[in-house]
Amino acid sequence: MIRLSIPVRQALARLTLPVLIAVAFGLMLLGKADALLAERARMALADALSPIYSVLAEPVAHGRAAVAELETIISIYRDNAQLRAENERLLHWRDVALALDAENTRLKANLHWIPGPRASYVTARVVADAGGVYARAVLLSLGPNHGIVKGKVALDDRGLVGRVTEVGARSARVLLITDLNSRIPVILEHSRAHAMLVGTNGARPRLMYWPQGVRPEEGEPVVTSAEANLFPAGLPVGTVRYGAGHIAEVAPAARLDRLEMVRVFDYGTGGVTAPEAARQNLRIDGPR
Amino acid sequence: MSDRRPGIRPRASLVRRLDISARLAVPVASTALLLLLLSAPLGLPGQAELQVAVALCCVFFWSLFRPGSMPPPTVFLLGLLGDLLGYAPPGVGVLSLLIVQGVALRWRRQLVRQGFGVVWLAFLGIAFGAAALAWIVTSLLEFRLLPPAAAMFQAVLTAGLYPPLAVLLTHAHQTVAEPDHA
Numbered sequence: 220m221i222r223l224s225i226p227v228r229q230a231l232a233r234l235t236l237p238v239l240i241a242v243a244f245g246l247m248l249l250g251k252a253d254a255l256l257a258e259r260a261r262m263a264l265a266d267a268l269s270p271i272y273s274v275l276a277e278p279v280a281h282g283r284a285a286v287a288e289l290e291t292i293i294s295i296y297r298d299n300a301q302l303r304a305e306n307e308r309l310l311h312w313r314d315v316a317l318a319l320d321a322e323n324t325r326l327k328a329n330l331h332w333i334p335g336p337r338a339s340y341v342t343a344r345v346v347a348d349a350g351g352v353y354a355r356a357v358l359l360s361l362g363p364n365h366g367i368v369k370g371k372v373a374l375d376d377r378g379l380v381g382r383v384t385e386v387g388a389r390s391a392r393v394l395l396i397t398d399l400n401s402r403i404p405v406i407l408e409h410s411r412a413h414a415m416l417v418g419t420n421g422a423r424p425r426l427m428y429w430p431q432g433v434r435p436e437e438g439e440p441v442v443t444s445a446e447a448n449l450f451p452a453g454l455p456v457g458t459v460r461y462g463a464g465h466i467a468e469v470a471p472a473a474r475l476d477r478l479e480m481v482r483v484f485d486y487g488t489g490g491v492t493a494p495e496a497a498r499q500n501l502r503i504d505g506p507r
Numbered sequence: 508m509s510d511r512r513p514g515i516r517p518r519a520s521l522v523r524r525l526d527i528s529a530r531l532a533v534p535v536a537s538t539a540l541l542l543l544l545l546s547a548p549l550g551l552p553g554q555a556e557l558q559v560a561v562a563l564c565c566v567f568f569w570s571l572f573r574p575g576s577m578p579p580p581t582v583f584l585l586g587l588l589g590d591l592l593g594y595a596p597p598g599v600g601v602l603s604l605l606i607v608q609g610v611a612l613r614w615r616r617q618l619v620r621q622g623f624g625v626v627w628l629a630f631l632g633i634a635f636g637a638a639a640l641a642w643i644v645t646s647l648l649e650f651r652l653l654p655p656a657a658a659m660f661q662a663v664l665t666a667g668l669y670p671p672l673a674v675l676l677t678h679a680h681q682t683v684a685e686p687d688h689a
Contacts, residue, residue, distance in 0.1 A: 235579045236612075240605050242583070247598030251648055257597045264591045268543065275547045283550060 335451065340484040341365060343391070354420045355398035356384070357478055359391045367391050370449070372484045378455040378472025379403075379443060380481055391483070395475055396456070397424050404447055405456055405469075407433070408440040416441070416456065416469055422476070423460060423468040435459045435467045451486045533684035534576040538565040538585055546592040553664060555593055556657075559600065560665040562589045563637055564672045566604050567630055570611035571618055572680055582608050595641070596648045603637045610636075623673070631666045638662035 223231070250257045326332075343359040357380075361367060373380040373393045381401065385392040394401055401418035407429065414429035426435055439459040445452035457469040519527070538561075545551075545558040562585060569577035586601030593600065610633055611618075618626055642658035682688065 236609050239579050239583045243598050243602040250597035261591050272547050279549055
């Protein structure tokens with residue numbers, strides 16, 4: 220080490236801090252001028268530290284799991300009380316439902332009610348979101364001899380998905396209720412008013428043409444109507460939501476943005492068939 | 508340190524010298540270790556701010572009570588480490604740590620004699636000053652006004668972290684970091 224006199228050493232010691240501060244400013248300018256350099260230095264450091272972090276990861280995960288477990292244990296008591304209350308409420312509703320069911324059968328028996336045809340269905344996997352002519356449509360993969368024809372109703376586990384619009388040998392296309400071309404007759408559950416569900420290509424189709432004097436309520440369930448004999452009555456479609464601009468929209472019950480499996484029902488409803496079906500019939504009948 | 512005291516002593520053995528230098532290195536090493544630990548994916552809330560706060564607290568404490576173990580070049584390196592581990596533009600952490608050290612060294616004579624409350628009050632001012640400085644410099648570097656709420660949070664966190672950390676550091680100061688105990 221170089222021997223320096225005490226005053227020189229003191230002067231140097233006093234100079235260190237200002238010089239380092241100046242260097243810090245230089246560092247800032249360097250980082251601003253060459254952002255890539257800082258990024259590279261950061262990555263090099265992270266690379267060097269990553270083995271340490273991976274060693275640390277296990278105890279950290281253990282600690283976090285322990286904390287999570289503790290939280291669960293603490294909330295068990297509250298959850299239990301909540302579940303008991305909920306169970307009680309549900310049992311009450313079960314009794315109500317059973318009573319109503321019994322009453323319903325009795326009334327039907329008294330009225331000589333003709334039951335509707337039992338619906339048969341096939342379940343198919345959604346293979347593509349490909350629109351084709353339509354913006355909101357999905358393609359179903361079907362085996363040969365699937366027996367699906369146009370106009371059949373597609374539902375997922377929660378509600379109405381749409382209608383089959385095109386049928387091929389091994390696939391079918393379902394037009395979703397959110398498509399611009401989709402028009403579905405619906406009933407508002409509370410007011411029993413008829414309305415039209417009009418797709419907009421957005422996530423929520425609009426409600427239109429409800430009768431005067433009726434106002435769709437926020438959160439009101441919307442079900443299909445048997446009008447025009449397209450759908451059976453009472454399939455769940457969604458709930459009323461008022462969107463931007465106070466427009467009555469319907470939040471679909473079906474998870475249309477992540478469809479995986481779809482059931483295609485045959486309710487025995489004919490309804491209006493699309494013009495393409497007529498053309499096919501012509502072609503088949505033509506040569507005869 | 509103890510070598511500079513007057514008096515005649517036999518030359519220290521190698522082990523003892525090693526022990527002394529290890530104790531002298533405790534402040535910087537522990538600060539660097541804390542910085543590295545806090546950059547690990549622990550999933551703590553506000554971990555990035557915590558890292559900056561820990562660096563400020565440690566540099567302030569050791570500059571005040573053991574400046575010999577926290578020389579400016581190591582503060583520079585600690586700041587650089589913090590900057591590279593964090594997400595702030597490089598140099599901002601270095602600058603604020605160096606300025607904190609400068610202020611601590613300047614106030615040292617007055618503060619060392621005072622009780623904990625006065626020191627903490629002084630650190631309160633330093634924490635807010637450092638957060639404001641970092642906010643101004645980062646805003647200048649980014650050419651836009653950053654939301655001041657983050658800087659405020661940083662300042663409050665730093666000031667609040669000092670008392671618990673100071674208890675630990677004082678304990679370390681009297682035990683593992685004390686060269687006379689070697």
